[in-house]
Amino acid sequence: MIDSYQRRVSTTVEVGGVPVGGESPIVVQSMTNTPTADVDASIEQITLLVEAGSEIVRITVDTREAAAAVPLITTRLREIGVAVPLVGDFHYNGHQLLTEYPDCARELAKYRINPGNVGGGDYREEHFRAIIDQAIAFDRPVRIGANWGSLDRSLLTRLMDENAAAGGSLDAAAVTREALVRSVLDSAELAEEAGLSPDRIIVSCKTSDVQELIAVNRELAARCRYPVHLGLTEAGLMEKGIVGSTAGMAVLLQEGIGDTIRVSITPDASGDRGQEVRVARQILQSMGLRSFEPQITSCPGCGRTDSTFFQELAVEVTTHVRAKITEWRDLYPGVEEMTIAVMGCVVNGPGESRHADIGISLPGSGEAPRVPVYVDGELHQTLTGDRISDEFIALLEEYAERRFGRGGDRA
Numbered sequence: 001m002i003d004s005y006q007r008r009v010s011t012t013v014e015v016g017g018v019p020v021g022g023e024s025p026i027v028v029q030s031m032t033n034t035p036t037a038d039v040d041a042s043i044e045q046i047t048l049l050v051e052a053g054s055e056i057v058r059i060t061v062d063t064r065e066a067a068a069a070v071p072l073i074t075t076r077l078r079e080i081g082v083a084v085p086l087v088g089d090f091h092y093n094g095h096q097l098l099t100e101y102p103d104c105a106r107e108l109a110k111y112r113i114n115p116g117n118v119g120g121g122d123y124r125e126e127h128f129r130a131i132i133d134q135a136i137a138f139d140r141p142v143r144i145g146a147n148w149g150s151l152d153r154s155l156l157t158r159l160m161d162e163n164a165a166a167g168g169s170l171d172a173a174a175v176t177r178e179a180l181v182r183s184v185l186d187s188a189e190l191a192e193e194a195g196l197s198p199d200r201i202i203v204s205c206k207t208s209d210v211q212e213l214i215a216v217n218r219e220l221a222a223r224c225r226y227p228v229h230l231g232l233t234e235a236g237l238m239e240k241g242i243v244g245s246t247a248g249m250a251v252l253l254q255e256g257i258g259d260t261i262r263v264s265i266t267p268d269a270s271g272d273r274g275q276e277v278r279v280a281r282q283i284l285q286s287m288g289l290r291s292f293e294p295q296i297t298s299c300p301g302c303g304r305t306d307s308t309f310f311q312e313l314a315v316e317v318t319t320h321v322r323a324k325i326t327e328w329r330d331l332y333p334g335v336e337e338m339t340i341a342v343m344g345c346v347v348n349g350p351g352e353s354r355h356a357d358i359g360i361s362l363p364g365s366g367e368a369p370r371v372p373v374y375v376d377g378e379l380h381q382t383l384t385g386d387r388i389s390d391e392f393i394a395l396l397e398e399y400a401e402r403r404f405g406r407g408g409d410r411a
Contacts, residue, residue: 005289008256010227011199013141016085016109018055020202020260021227025290026253027260028280029056029229031089033273037065039072045273046077050084052274053281053292056260058087058112061094067101074107085109087143091117091150095130105134110202112143115187116150124152128187132194142191145204146183147233148176148212155179155186177216180205185224201226202260206233210248217252227259234264241265242279253287291336293325297352297359299344304364309388310344313362316389317342317396332404340396341374350374358399360392375399 012022020027030049034041036059046057061067074086088108090097095118098105105111111131119127135142146152156179163170170178184203192198203226205216213232221228232248235241245263252258263280267273284290298314299305317340328335341356343349345364353359353374360373360383371383373395383391 005254006256008221008228010225010259011201013199013202013227015056015087015141015202018085022259024259026258026284027055028053028277028284029058029087029260029262030054030273030277030280031058031262031264032060033267035066036060036073037063037069039069039076042069042073043076043080043082046073046084046086047080047082048274049277050082052277054084054277056085056087056109058089058262061088061090061097061104061108062092064097064100067097067104070101070104071107087112090114090131092119094118095127098131098134102138105138105140108140110141110143111135112145113187114150115144115146115183116152120154125190128190129194132191132196135191135200136195139200141200141202142196143202143204143229144184144187144191145206145229146180147205148180148207149233151176151179152183155183173212177205177212177219180207180216181220181223184220188224188226198226202229203227204229204231206231208232208234208236208244210244213248214251217257218255221257228257229260229262230258231262231264235266237266238268238275241276245279246283249283250287253283253289293336294321294338294340296321296340296342297356298342299349299352301344304347305344305362306365307344307362310342310362313360313389313392314342317393320393320396328400328404331406332400333406335400335404338400338404354378357403358396360388362388 010021012024013020018027032042032045034045036042042059049057086108087110089112091114094113113131118124159175159179163175184205188201188203191201203220203224205220207213207216217228217230230249230252232245235244241264249258249261261280263276265276281292285292285295296318299310339356341352341359343352343361346367349361353361354377358375360371362371363369369384371388373380373383373392
């Protein structure tokens with residue numbers, strides 16, 4: 001952990017038994033992209049997301065069929081042993097669906113409200129209060145989340161007019177950020193006036209621009225104590241979504257802003273929805289904010305690494321760790337803190353291996369075909385022959401048991 005890191009003070013909100021905010025660990029969440037009315041497909045994807053490590057899953061509730069499906073989904077999930085809080089994502093008709101389908105309202109762990117999409121004019125407050133009434137009736141928290149793609153246009157226009165009347169001291173981007181923050185905080189105030197406890201409110205302001213995301217969330221966090229949900233919205237395809245989300249959220253997280261995060265990635269043709277969960281977890285783990293599984297450092301390769309063996313071993317080790325981590329957590333408390341190095345030549349190999357709890361330095365071009373393994377910073381043994389992968393993985397297993405097994409040496 002970096003010494004300068006200090007978490008922003010926020011209220012703790014319970015979401016289906018998962019604490020969000022306060023001193024609780026930063027929570028990873030995700031969202032399905034299946035039609036919620038398709039119960040089988042939704043259950044399959046929720047299960048996949050949970051297996052990937054999602055601690056909260058959001059589902060779309062946009063039709064009567066979707067609302068009716070929610071109790072079926074939660075019942076089936078309980079039957080198959082999948083325990084995860086489900087959040088209902090409501091736009092335009094949430095006031096109707098939550099009122100008409102009380103079983104849906106009861107089974108959801110949280111409601112997500114977009115202030116820009118609850119209705120306009122005289123209906124906005126009425127529809128918003130109807131959702132809040134259901135949250136109070138079923139003792140459910142809400143996330144009040146503004147998005148610059150669906151910002152309340154009347155609020156933005158009013159703030160633009162006020163800025164112009166005051167001499168136009170703010171540029172359009174600054175006014176838009178203020179509109180996002182005001183949309184969220186004004187709605188939170190309205191929710192409290194309606195009787196919702198402040199410890200049942202989470203807030204978010206999302207943009208698809210990294211710098212705007214940083215700026216607006218700094219402002220939001222400075223003006224409230226509600227837990228803040230972070231995410232770069234419409235982040236894009238794989239590389240763009242991963243890099244943009246990491247760049248924006250890492251800055252905010254390092255400043256202590258953010259109590260729960262989601263990485264939004266446009267899935268490729270394979271449709272691997274679990275990728276966004278793995279990226280979110282890796283952001284937190286890389287920053288030293290949470291530990292989910294042993295960290296594996298591996299060499300990128302260069303002209304010295306004319307063999308692909310170090311790459312193959314890195315894949316084997318990663319695959320082995322991910323397959324064993326659930327079992328390891330039960331047997332070896334704290335094993336997720338373990339660090340492993342798989343390196344490809346003598347330049348950085350021995351050094352990186354010594355920095356890790358256990359590391360292996362494979363021979364590069366022109367090096368002797370001997371493979372030193374380092375444990376706790378010291379040379380442990382040298383491997384040779386054609387069973388190096390099996391032998392190193394066996395050493396990993398031995399190390400995990402010795403270091404993290406009950407009664408083991410955790411020093």
